[in-house]
Amino acid sequence: MQLEQIVTNLREEGFRITPQRIAIVDYVLSTEEHPSAEQIHNVIKKKYPMVSLSTVYKTLDLLRQKQLVKQIEIGGEARFDGHTDEHINLICMKCGKIEDVDEDLKEIQVRAARKSKYQIVKSSFELFGYCSACKTHS
Amino acid sequence: MQLEQIVTNLREEGFRITPQRIAIVDYVLSTEEHPSAEQIHNVIKKKYPMVSLSTVYKTLDLLRQKQLVKQIEIGGEARFDGHTDEHINLICMKCGKIEDVDEDLKEIQVRAARKSKYQIVKSSFELFGYCSACKTHS
């Protein structure tokens, strides 16, 4: 979704559009970096030095509720991803780099749901290993 | 693997066998609860009131290195699972209950590995939703 469309939607839902929110949405949706809250904070600070980390967390929470970002937990830290369609995250255990892999997970979810009595809402599939840069130096 | 076999293996590798370690290994490998470190600590304390939480963490770390337990992170907290074969974890978003679902993940891993340049070491697949007890009261 485009930034302008998201801003319009949020405004129509009664949320206020602040420069901080625009900057955070803009960054998270455009990067491939899967940044942590602190990384996002560092990027936003370059433009708005006064922005607080708590605002970053609060905005990310809003975006997650609106399903505009996905959140995964790696090593006790949350990482954020603007790609909200279900996919696999490939995580480098050395440098922490995360890459997306599009792969159909519906079929496997349906099978798991059938075997259990759970009503499934969302999924998280992570593959851990070494990226092409790190696997040669391990 | 049986407790006695694990104890023998650890001893042969030069690790000391303490009552604390036996109790922790015994509990984690026999429960279906996917307990957190604190839950494990609470259980072990009933038998050994002096056992410290840091010992629990340290032992769990050893077991993870020896690949005798799997560790997953849910809501910023680590949960431990004695079932080390690859499987899907079904997590109830209301009560936190975790269930295992055996499902073949090799094929999907192979496809993901082929699409990327990562050397894959391990995987973590979580499905979030509501267990049978919680889905009716949501």
Next chain:
DNA sequence: TCTCCTAATAGGAAGTATTCCTATTTAAGA
């Protein structure tokens, strides 16, 4: 069985990521 060495432990302090609290600021409708 006794002794010795050092791995392991208990207990608490420190570290790290996140959430909470509140006075102040500000978006945006009237």
Next chain:
DNA sequence: TCTTAAATAGGAATACTTCCTATTAGGAGA
């Protein structure tokens, strides 16, 4: 422009985990 409540900044509080160190105890060898 004025008003008002949502959002923010900044820091305190919390939660989980790791680190630190004096003390304890497993177990190899005498």
